[in-house]
Amino acid sequence: MGRTSLKQTRQKEIVQAFYEVSKKIGLENASLAKVADHMDINPSLVVHYFKTRDALFSGLISFILEKYNDIYQANGATYSTPKELRALIENLFSRKWNKLFDDSVFYSCYAMTYRDKKIRKAFKALHDSLRALLVDALRKAKQNQIVDISNEKVTAEVIFALVEGAYYYLGMVDSKEEYNTKLKLLKTQALSMLKIERNGQG
Structure with missing residues (x-):
């Protein structure tokens, strides 16, 4: 032991x-x-x-996933109230999420997926795991009747497209005001998809 x-x-x-x-x-x-x-x-x-370096790279992928897991497990959320789910979305569209892991390392990992099938497989597994965590959160929220969505998998895919697209583009934005404005816009779109507001503030 x-x-x-x-x-x-x-x-x-x-x-x-x-x-x-x-x-x-x-x-x-x-x-x-x-x-x-x-x-x-x-x-x-x-x-x-x-x-090997490949084995160490796999360890790095697990390290990234561990960091991102913290976003979903914060405060032992059960997604039984609108407030908990809203907090998750706030975290996804926040500097907290973006600063969990260095952008240069993250995107270097991404670039290597085009050159190495093993790395691509490991990186895809990471993204699949993150999506699965969001699907699980949305499923719990749906069971608790705090969101109005027809398909949690589809919703999770669209939210992730917003999150990943946001940080890819916003990484090139130097203006703090522009950064915050665009991020708020995308976060609002994600929240509107979940229709949390009609269920109260929690």
Whole structure:
């Protein structure tokens, strides 16, 4: 039991270091040796826990998912009130969501999906997991009769298109006022799709 716990701790430390190195010099330039150098440990120790760079990349994907999971699990939300669901949408369309993970690393991961089938598969699994979390939240809200939607999967897809499109484009917007205005517009569209307002403020 203790060994497994130590292994998981070490792996998390290495993945965190991989993320920090990628953030500093770019994902494409991050290597097992550079991660070891960043941690001031022998490269063989990194190889012991992650045999290849692909394995370490898979760990990074899991790290991203863990970060995003926090958005959905905040305060143990059960989505039994309009307030809880509205808070989720607020978080999705907020700096909190956008700053969970460095944009340069995230989009470097995305760019690599065009060159590597394994990476594409891992990245798709990440996105599928995030969508599944939103579908589950909408399903609970629908069962609790706080939203009026016919298909939670379709609704989740459209909301994610709004979220991902927003951050791809807004990453190039320097004006804080323009950024906030456009983000508010898209968030309002997502909320109107859910028809939360007609169910009260919660």
